[in-house]
Amino acid sequence: MSGKTDYSVVNTDLLIIGAGGAGLRAAIESAEAGIKTTIVSKSLLGKAHTVMAEGGMAAAIGNVDSQDNWKVHFTDTYDEGVKLSNWKTVEIFAKEAPERVLELERYGAMFDRTPDGKINQRAFGAHSYRRLAHVGDKTGLEMIRTLQDKVIHTDAKVMDEFVITKILVNNGRISGAFGFSIREGKFYVFRSKAVIIASGGVGRLFKVTSNSWESTGDGLAMAFRAGASLMDMEMVQFHPTGMVWPPSVRGILVTEGVRGEGGILLNNKGERFMLKYSPVKKELDARDVVARSNYKEIVEGRGTEHGGVYLDISHKGAKFILEKLPSMYMQYKEFAGIDITKEKMEVAPTTHYHMGGIRVNPETTMTNVEGLFAAGEAACGLHGANRLGGNSLSDLLVFGRRAGKFAAEYSKQNSVEPIDDKEIEDEISRVMGFLNKKNPENPYPIINELRESMSKRVGIIRNGKDLQDELGTIRDLKEKAKAVGVTGGLRFNPGLMACLELQNMLSNAELLVTGANERKESRGAHTRSDFPETKDEWKKNIVFTSSGDTFEMTFSPSEEPPEGMIVNIQKAR
Amino acid sequence: MEKVKLSIQRSEPSAGVPVRYDQFEVPYEEGMVVLDAVHYVENNSDPTLAVRWNCKAARCGSCSAEINGKPRLMCKTRVDDLGENIKIEPMRAYPVVKDLVTDVSHNYEIAKKIPPFTPSPEMHSPYTIQQIDITRSKEFRTCIECFLCQDVCHVVREHHSDYYGPKHVVKIAALDLHPADCIDRSEVLYKQGGLGFCDITKCCQEVCPEEIKITDNAIIPEKERIVDHVYDPIGLLVKAVKRRKW
Numbered sequence: 001m002s003g004k005t006d007y008s009v010v011n012t013d014l015l016i017i018g019a020g021g022a023g024l025r026a027a028i029e030s031a032e033a034g035i036k037t038t039i040v041s042k043s044l045l046g047k048a049h050t051v052m053a054e055g056g057m058a059a060a061i062g063n064v065d066s067q068d069n070w071k072v073h074f075t076d077t078y079d080e081g082v083k084l085s086n087w088k089t090v091e092i093f094a095k096e097a098p099e100r101v102l103e104l105e106r107y108g109a110m111f112d113r114t115p116d117g118k119i120n121q122r123a124f125g126a127h128s129y130r131r132l133a134h135v136g137d138k139t140g141l142e143m144i145r146t147l148q149d150k151v152i153h154t155d156a157k158v159m160d161e162f163v164i165t166k167i168l169v170n171n172g173r174i175s176g177a178f179g180f181s182i183r184e185g186k187f188y189v190f191r192s193k194a195v196i197i198a199s200g201g202v203g204r205l206f207k208v209t210s211n212s213w214e215s216t217g218d219g220l221a222m223a224f225r226a227g228a229s230l231m232d233m234e235m236v237q238f239h240p241t242g243m244v245w246p247p248s249v250r251g252i253l254v255t256e257g258v259r260g261e262g263g264i265l266l267n268n269k270g271e272r273f274m275l276k277y278s279p280v281k282k283e284l285d286a287r288d289v290v291a292r293s294n295y296k297e298i299v300e301g302r303g304t305e306h307g308g309v310y311l312d313i314s315h316k317g318a319k320f321i322l323e324k325l326p327s328m329y330m331q332y333k334e335f336a337g338i339d340i341t342k343e344k345m346e347v348a349p350t351t352h353y354h355m356g357g358i359r360v361n362p363e364t365t366m367t368n369v370e371g372l373f374a375a376g377e378a379a380c381g382l383h384g385a386n387r388l389g390g391n392s393l394s395d396l397l398v399f400g401r402r403a404g405k406f407a408a409e410y411s412k413q414n415s416v417e418p419i420d421d422k423e424i425e426d427e428i429s430r431v432m433g434f435l436n437k438k439n440p441e442n443p444y445p446i447i448n449e450l451r452e453s454m455s456k457r458v459g460i461i462r463n464g465k466d467l468q469d470e471l472g473t474i475r476d477l478k479e480k481a482k483a484v485g486v487t488g489g490l491r492f493n494p495g496l497m498a499c500l501e502l503q504n505m506l507s508n509a510e511l512l513v514t515g516a517n518e519r520k521e522s523r524g525a526h527t528r529s530d531f532p533e534t535k536d537e538w539k540k541n542i543v544f545t546s547s548g549d550t551f552e553m554t555f556s557p558s559e560e561p562p563e564g565m566i567v568n569i570q571k572a573r
Numbered sequence: 574m575e576k577v578k579l580s581i582q583r584s585e586p587s588a589g590v591p592v593r594y595d596q597f598e599v600p601y602e603e604g605m606v607v608l609d610a611v612h613y614v615e616n617n618s619d620p621t622l623a624v625r626w627n628c629k630a631a632r633c634g635s636c637s638a639e640i641n642g643k644p645r646l647m648c649k650t651r652v653d654d655l656g657e658n659i660k661i662e663p664m665r666a667y668p669v670v671k672d673l674v675t676d677v678s679h680n681y682e683i684a685k686k687i688p689p690f691t692p693s694p695e696m697h698s699p700y701t702i703q704q705i706d707i708t709r710s711k712e713f714r715t716c717i718e719c720f721l722c723q724d725v726c727h728v729v730r731e732h733h734s735d736y737y738g739p740k741h742v743v744k745i746a747a748l749d750l751h752p753a754d755c756i757d758r759s760e761v762l763y764k765q766g767g768l769g770f771c772d773i774t775k776c777c778q779e780v781c782p783e784e785i786k787i788t789d790n791a792i793i794p795e796k797e798r799i800v801d802h803v804y805d806p807i808g809l810l811v812k813a814v815k816r817r818k819w
């Protein structure tokens with residue numbers, strides 16, 4: 001291809017990258033503030049990863065257990081984060097979550113009820129009280145639908161099936177972003193005063209994962225290249241219960257709601273092993289504890305035929321299960337040919353959530369790049385070393401709203417920055433470069449090799465040797481990735497998407513593994529067999545900032561909350 | 574079964590690429606779904622093969638297609654239910670963008686026209702709502718917007734009616750049944766949404782992956798509610814038959 005490639009320009013006050021719960025909630029806030037808002041997503045509107053969320057959203061409304069309050073929610077969240085969370089972020093979250101859930105109800109969301117007609121709340125791992133507002137096991141669907149309906153009735157402009165490939169910065173301030181419409185096969189430049197990244201997590205870095213194809217961490221890698229700092233990259237949550245059989249569905253999530261509603265875990269001898277590992281909280285201990293227990297049973301030879309453990313809810317009876325866990329019933333019946341109202345499920349840990357991400361200001365969600373904001377799973381600071389189930393959906397609402405509010409304010413106070421034509425031309429050449437290669441390398445085998453080795457070496461139990469080997473693999477793959485390319489054009493070309501995502505995945509994987517290798521201790525979801533203790537000296541966050549072709553790693557001590565904020569839960573009860 | 578033979582419809586109308594059928598052989602693996610087979614092709618034979626998907630867990634409603642002539646989700650259709658010859662084509666009711674991907678944006682235009690949730694001024698937050706009212710409308714709220722019901726509906730396929738289509742009737746039923754909502758959308762559904770065109774063939778409810786009883790529980794009740802205000806021979810008939818039964 002020769003000469004200049006055409007692109008269209010969109011002028012907007014605020015560009016939101018991602019239409020999951022966080023992006024949609026942000027769009028409502030800014031559109032209602034009268035800000036010209038554009039929201040883009042790789043998939044169709046209403047299909048984002050959030051749609052899969054099952055169990056519920058955590059908020060100390062206290063409808064079921066009236067003793068619950070924000071301080072207990074704060075304490076549970078901060079404790080599970082094992083002192084890596086930013087306590088200010090946790091405070092804002094615990095205080096605002098109840099109002100955000102009630103607001104979602106006012107937007108039209110429906111939740112299951114208590115006998116006196118209030119929002120019902122279910123038990124979930126390591127929450128001291130029953131706290132998760134839910135609707136069956138389809139809470140994410142309800143959330144996405146409600147927010148999506150609200151957004152399409154505002155003035156926000158939705159551009160779905162659209163991929164952003166670069167965030168544009170001028171003198172340390174945001175100037176916009178570049179990308180193309182997957183459906184039209186056309187390039188676009190956004191000139192925008194502010195940008196919010198709400199692009200979700202990095203679960204696709206692993207072979208066994210509950211995450212959708214979108215979760216390649218594009219937002220993290222793009223923000224990083226634009227100068228934003230990433231933090232806690234090593235902190236990946238492995239959910240204790242993913243499907244294991246047949247191979248086609250390996251990794252698909254089995255909601256914690258199954259255990260919340262009374263499901264028990266058994267090994268191949270029929271022993272309820274959580275009684276041994278966690279006699280008090282049992283199946284409802286924190287995810288890292290249950291995941292490691294399942295893993296131990298499996299590697300020590302007490303697993304099932306296909307390398308899992310059993311999860312059993314059949315004692316609750318068909319009527320109860322069909323009402324409370326309809327998706328789980330369907331999932332096992334359709335995919336595994338198992339009737340969970342009568343038979344046990346086979347489950348094993350699966351990669352689920354990324355606690356790490358873009359470092360943001362707890363109040364405003366702004367990054368260190370002026371005008372660049374981040375919210376949802378892409379952002380970092382709330383969950384520390386481990387996330388409590390149900391805390392993500394309420395995170396999306398609390399910080400999605402804040403991102404929308406503060407980005408709207410920012411864009412009111414600032415003017416649009418100039419964009420360098422050369423930068424656009426370079427980015428067009430980069431993207432087109434994948435399509436114009438002679439004898440291109442197929443990106444898929446490289447992606448598959450990365451995902452496989454990440455699952456093997458950077459999983460639930462890590463060690464120095466594996467991590468160093470993985471860093472070696474990543475560097476080799478980076479070399480190989482230089483040759484990737486595909487035929488065809490811009491429009492709906494999965495191979496091209498794979499080329500673009502591969503770059504982002506490799507960048508994220510390198511930081512994730514570097515962090516995991518550096519953190520010579522075990523804390524929360526990060527477990528090192530060579531450093532099994534939690535060490536006080538490691539009460540700090542690992543922060544990465546890009547510097548030319550490489551990166552800088554710094555350590556930021558994690559501040560403890562002031563006296564009196566952490567409540568003694570036994571006493572509170 | 575060791576191998577699966579796929580015949581996949583390819584085309585890109587706006588780039589002038591006409592319809593053709595490409596054949597691929599894919600190794601069979603236990604429990605495999607059609608989307609796995611398509612991914613195998615994408616990964617190993619042709620990375621340009623366009624397919625829309627997201628969750629691969631039957632949750633998002635992205636991967637709708639015609640599989641051996643039947644509208645189904647690719648990620649919810651097991652290969653061992655089909656045998657070794659599988660033909661995959663895009664949904665027929667919508668214009669093709671590329672290969673298996675169709676342009677469903679018309680549905681978002683319709684969605685904008687449906688009056689949104691409007692809480693009754695008497696409802697005070699936090700709402701008091703009984704579980705029985707939630708359970709009643711839950712069925713409609715499980716719609717994953719896969720548009721398969723739209724795809725089979727002969728009225729939607731014929732394009733020249735203004736009928737919103739079954740998916741949107743389900744949406745309207747969900748809103749109308751919301752205990753806190755205070756507006757009635759059945760008139761909009763008739764006057765702008767062309768519900769009168771639906772002749773209750775029930776094809777839509779047969780293909781719904783969420784097993785929503787679209788015709789029985791959403792369309793017929795909406796028809797019954799409005800029949801007193803607008804002329805709809807089919808609605809009248811339904812009402813008459815029901816009355817006789819009682």
Ligand SMILES: Cc1cc2nc3c(=O)[nH]c(=O)nc-3n(C[C@H](O)[C@H](O)[C@H](O)COP(=O)(O)OP(=O)(O)OC[C@H]3O[C@@H](n4cnc5c(N)ncnc54)[C@H](O)[C@@H]3O)c2cc1C
Binds near residue numbers: 019040198
């Ligand atoms: C099966 C499952 C069940 C879960 N259950 C629960 C639960 O019960 N409770 C709970 O609290 N949490 C749950 N979680 C976690 C929770 O769902 C996610 O953390 C959360 O939905 C993330 O939302 P988000 O808005 O940050 O991003 P996502 O929903 O991941 O959305 C990301 C958006 O960014 C877009 N995007 C990404 N890259 C680009 C790009 N380059 N250009 C343009 N757009 C881009 C995507 O298309 C998408 O629209 C669950 C997760 C899974 C997988």
Ligand code: SF4
Binds near residue numbers: 739774775792
């Ligand atoms: S019942 Fe009505 S909406 Fe359903 S397929 Fe038949 S005509 Fe279409």
Ligand code: SF4
Binds near residue numbers: 717784787
């Ligand atoms: S009603 Fe059923 S078939 Fe129609 S879009 Fe919704 S889920 Fe799909």
Ligand code: FES
Binds near residue numbers: 626627631633649
């Ligand atoms: S990919 Fe989500 S429904 Fe098939």
